[in-house]
Amino acid sequence: xxxTHRHFMAKEIHEQPSVLAYALxxxxxxxxxxxxxxxxxxxxxxMDRLLLVACGTAYYACHVAKYWFEQIARIPVEIxxxxxxxxxxxxxxxRDGAIFVSQSGETADTLxxxxxxxxxxxxxxxxxxxxxxxxxxxxxxxxxxxxxxxxGVASTKAFTCQLIVLAALAITAGRQRxxxxxxxxxxxxxxxxxxxxxxxxxxxxxAHVSELARDLAKARDILFLxxxxxxxxxxxxxxxxxxxxxxxxxxxxxxxxxxxxxxxxDDSVPVICFAPMDxxxxxxxxxxxxVMARGGRVLLASDTDGLAEAADGAWATLxxxxxxxxxxxxxxxxxxxxxxxxxxxxxxxxxxxPRNLAKSVTVE
Ligand code: M6R
Numbered sequence: 018x019x020x021t022h023r024h025f026m027a028k029e030i031h032e033q034p035s036v037l038a039y040a041l042x043x044x045x046x047x048x049x050x051x052x053x054x055x056x057x058x059x060x061x062x063x064m065d066r067l068l069l070v071a072c073g074t075a076y077y078a079c080h081v082a083k084y085w086f087e088q089i090a091r092i093p094v095e096i097x098x099x100x101x102x103x104x105x106x107x108x109x110x111x112r113d114g115a116i117f118v119s120q121s122g123e124t125a126d127t128l129x130x131x132x133x134x135x136x137x138x139x140x141x142x143x144x145x146x147x148x149x150x151x152x153x154x155x156x157x158x159x160x161x162x163x164x165x166x167x168x169g170v171a172s173t174k175a176f177t178c179q180l181i182v183l184a185a186l187a188i189t190a191g192r193q194r195x196x197x198x199x200x201x202x203x204x205x206x207x208x209x210x211x212x213x214x215x216x217x218x219x220x221x222x223x224a225h226v227s228e229l230a231r232d233l234a235k236a237r238d239i240l241f242l243x244x245x246x247x248x249x250x251x252x253x254x255x256x257x258x259x260x261x262x263x264x265x266x267x268x269x270x271x272x273x274x275x276x277x278x279x280x281x282x283d284d285s286v287p288v289i290c291f292a293p294m295d296x297x298x299x300x301x302x303x304x305x306x307x308v309m310a311r312g313g314r315v316l317l318a319s320d321t322d323g324l325a326e327a328a329d330g331a332w333a334t335l336x337x338x339x340x341x342x343x344x345x346x347x348x349x350x351x352x353x354x355x356x357x358x359x360x361x362x363x364x365x366x367x368x369x370x371p372r373n374l375a376k377s378v379t380v381e
Contacts (some may be wrong), residue, residue: 072295236286
């Protein structure tokens with residue numbers, strides 16, 4: 018049931034403040050300001066390397082999590098799309114950990130990648146929405162993202178809930194490996210606990226997004242830019258937009274722009290920059306200025322401080338709540354989703370059932 022919403026996707030976007038809080042309630046102990054996993058913790062201290070494998074949006078969740086595991090737990094992480102991983106015959110070592118992320122838990126390539134690791138003697142861990150799914154059953158251990166049923170083909174709340182669980186696992190890994198002390202865990206957990214409220218704030222930009230969507234819907238190509246953990250979010254923003262609005266979109270790491278894609282930029286190409294106030298902010302802004310110097314129409318999503326510093330010359334701005342830069346990808350997922358949604362609505366596409374796509378891809 019869509020409730021008062023026109024589409025399941027809109028309903029699922031708007032559910033996020035409550036489902037994220039619900040997911041967090043299974044992974045955090047608010048009294049101790051610590052992570053408290055719902056099951057036995059994987060032994061991250063015994064790992065030399067962590068593999069994160071998935072498809073589509075779940076893969077981008079892995080890509081964000083790579084930044085977290087590396088930064089918080091200093092564990093080398095490899096990310097892979099399942100369809101490449103499974104056929105590459107990758108060497109699996111005895112001290113490799115492997116996490117498979119899937120909303121449905123039935124994605125054929127992800128399941129095959131999991132079986133590959135298991136057959137190689139590894140101990141696959143799953144992060145899934147559907148507890149009784151094949152991926153959950155065939156892994157040594159499954160962590161549920163608690164997003165509730167996701168009906169829209171475009172994944173929204175499952176993505177942000179996947180990030181919550183991966184964040185909790187990254188903090189756990191940091192604790193086990195001694196790369197964060199208790200005070201740092203407290204700081205990270207406190208900041209994570211604020212995310213649902215920040216996501217609710219970010220939803221406040223919706224009316225403005227729907228105005229901007231009228232222009233975006235006319236574009237033939239749209240670029241998304243981000244740095245650090247906002248880079249995978251740029252990839253996710255582009256995927257979301259293409260799959261439901263059918264507008265060609267690409268996500269790039271901001272610093273990679275001058276290595277090719279900037280050749281595409283002119284005043285017909287909107288360039289969407291996800292730029293929270295983080296240590297890389299100035300670098301992102303200088304990449305944005307390169308775009309503006311070539312006539313590109315920049316849409317800058319940032320917080321009050323960021324907009325005060327860098328909004329000059331931008332075609333449009335989206336005001337985001339201030340948030341901890343580590344967890345910013347969860348909060349900035351909201352404008353990425355809203356931009357795709359409203360642009361698709363403007364174009365009149367079938368938002369919940371985009372052409373050629375299935376919710377669960379059970380064939381390879
Ligand atoms: O069920 P899964 O999470 O394994 O699905 C993976 C992808 O098929 C899925 O995320 C797909 O990319 C979405 N349609 C993106 O919105």
